[in-house]
Amino acid sequence: MLSKAVLSLLLLTVTSVQAIWPIPETIETGDSTLWIGESLSVTYNGDKVCWFSASEHPCPLDDTMDTNIGLPTWQLPWTRNYVPFGGPKFTGKEIVKGGVSRALKNILDDNFVPWKLYPRLALEKTEPSLRKPKAYVSCLEITQTGKDTAKTFKPLAGDVDESYNLTLGTNGKATISAVSSTGVLRGLETFSQLFFQHSQGPIYTTLAPVKISDAPQYDHRGLLLDVSRNYLPLENIYRTIDALSWNKLNRLHIHATDSQSWPLEIPALPDLHQKGAYAQGMTYSPKDVAAIHTYAIQRGVEVIIEIDTPGHFGIVALSYPDLITGWGATPWSTYCAEPPCGQIQLNNPKTDAFFDKLMDDLLPRVAPYSAYFHTGGDEVNFNEYNLDPTVGTNDSAVIVPLLQKFIDKHHARVRKAGLVPMVWEEIPASYNVTIGDDVVVQSWLGDAAIKSLTGQGHKVITSNYNYWYLDCGRGQWLNIAEGESFEENWPFNDWCGPTKSWRLVYSYDPRAGLTDEEAELVLGGEVGAWAETIDEVNLDSILWPRSSAAGEVLWSGRTDAAGENRTQFDAAPRLAEFRERMLARGVRADPVQMTFCTQGGNATTCSL
Ligand SMILES: *[C@@H]1O[C@H](CO)[C@@H](O)[C@H](O)[C@H]1NC(C)=O
Ligand SMILES: *[C@@H]1O[C@H](CO)[C@@H](O)[C@H](O)[C@H]1NC(C)=O
Ligand SMILES: *[C@@H]1O[C@H](CO)[C@@H](O)[C@H](O)[C@H]1NC(C)=O
Ligand SMILES: *[C@@H]1O[C@H](CO)[C@@H](O)[C@H](O)[C@H]1NC(C)=O
Ligand SMILES: *[C@@H]1O[C@H](CO)[C@@H](O)[C@H](O)[C@H]1NC(C)=O
Secondary structure, three states: OHHHHHHHHHHHHHOOOOOOOOOOOEEEEEEEEEEEOOOOEEEEOOEEOOOOOOOOOOOOOOHHHHHHOOOOHHHOOOOOOOOOOOOOOOOHHHHHHHHHHHHHHHHHOOOOOOHHHOOOOOHHHHOOOOOOOOOEOOEEEEEEOOOOOHHHHOOOOOOOOOOEEEEEOOOOEEEEEEOOHHHHHHHHHHHHOOOEEOOOOOEEEEEEEEEEEEOOOOOEEEEEEEOOOOOOOHHHHHHHHHHHHHOOOOEEEEEEEOOOOOOEOOOOOOHHHHHHOOOOOOOEOHHHHHHHHHHHHOOOOEEEEEEOOOOOOHHHHHOOHHHEEOOOOOOHHHHOOOOOOOEEOOOOHHHHHHHHHHHHHHHHHHOOOOOEEEOOOOOOOHHHHHOOOOOOOOOHHHHHHHHHHHHHHHHHHHHHOOOEEEEEOHHHHOOOOOOOOOOEEEEOOOHHHHHHHHHOOOEEEEOOHHHHEOOOOOOOOOOOOOOHHHHHHOOOOOOOOOOOOHHHHHOOOOOOOOOHHHHHOEEEEEEEEOOOOOOOOOHHHHHOOHHHHHHHHHHHOOEOOOOOEOOHHHHHHHHHHHHHHHHHOOOOOOOOOOHHHHOOOOOOOOOO
16 A cells, blocks of 8 residues: 555646546556547457547448437447447447447547646646657557346346456556446546546546556445426436446436326326326336436446335325325324325225236336336325324324235335335334345435344445435425514524535445444445425536545445545545536536635645
């Protein structure tokens, strides 16, 4: 580790660019300059990967491409924007080709001039000279040492080896080797982050030679997007998937429905969205959902759909009023966590038939693309069952057995479709419902909850709201009457403030306080973006770069190889740099520090 420390110290004095978020397991860099351009030759297991946009380098259409004739030219396979079509049958070759194409677009077209990372007005003096003879990166050799399987493209935690090695020699030869095509994608992302744009236009790195060996600490590295509180147009979901992949995050959990709206089209039950969407067109069709899955898989991201139930289900009252209890019940705080209230009737014989129909429609469309289905289960309010004609009490002695039956049947549907159920932690932890060993439990209530869940042997992902709820600290969204209530609620904080800054997100250790045995059961985590105050206008700045901070915790670990906590001094300059990269690629991430700090030469310039 000494050589690494010496190297990074050397870097600070030579240049301010740091490169690579999240930080690789091991990285050695030098200070030689290499340029990169259109002449780069890329191979994958010895075959040339065609990506050039220039017409003087025509690429043959290979046999897998026949079906894609007629695409807009910018999507043709040799262009930098290539989006492979296809699915549910995926091949590593197509996925790597798409990855190469995007990495080179990010390097050559969507790069940035790092003036914010050099001292004030010093860019021209610090960036490499254009007058000296230029050495180029001439080739990138990609080797995949293992074979992809169907599981590679819809993995359970642990199914995919995402590790990779990367080298870039001063002779201009680059290599990436990985076991899976997903690992190749991770390596390509790292490769793209080595490069910067010169103020006169060309693209360079000053970090050669480079030697990186890298692998993730956690298998489940995700983000929860809530598309029910506010509808998110598709392009926002695509853009978010791109950003996830740059951060080496690999799960997108879509909280698809809630009591506020039902945007998910279920052809077998069309009233659900026809009566439950916010407006005509604010829905996701089966084709949209398949496209989201496909887009994500091509970027090494698995989408997990959640239909939350039995709570957070009120909206179904608009289409199937007989199935819902307590729709819009008041005062809402007696019956649910936020308006409008409404839960599924727990003991209504029609409930089963409804879920059979719903799941028979949806799950076969999910199963080709994902290993998981999230069944929800948070914040079930027992008082709603006082109003439920099929239950008629809030007594847990009555409700819990009904809940157990409901969950057993529901999880059986998920398993029958070949998927693994996920639940929110209340199902086992608050309602004492017994669940299968296969079920992955999503915890949000904090460290003690994770300790207790893993102590009972549950597989867990963490979304600890004290650290990883990105919607917190934005102020109250409920209206408060003048008078006593006004005084009580002033200054109108929300329930989970303060804001979870990137520093707070970064300080969270998903395995804190656990025994080795318990820690093994923490598969990873998800940051949460509940959408009461989030829509497409502020989505990017809510998510980024704070999700990047969680991305580094999940990929690299809260602690380094020596077991020391990673520090803000190491993280802040890299994150500030990565934020510029995300901006250049079209994601409007928030600033990490003011320019005075990023131009300060080292991270101690702005410290407390
Ligand atoms: C990466 O390098 C390490 C150390 O040299 C080696 O053990 C590992 O097998 C390599 N992985 C791949 C995918 O080439
Ligand atoms: C259960 O319902 C009764 C009204 O029927 C209410 O008085 C009581 O507070 C409720 N229990 C809880 C735990 O909310
Ligand atoms: C679940 O079990 C715990 C511990 O035995 C108990 O405190 C709690 O009241 C139970 N919850 C329900 C809903 O029965
Ligand atoms: C490391 O970080 C954890 C929180 O993730 C904190 O509890 C602990 O005190 C820190 N250790 C040191 C030595 O600062
Ligand atoms: C960082 O900059 C300060 C002056 O602003 C200097 O005293 C310190 O030695 C520098 N640290 C490193 C690691 O270069």
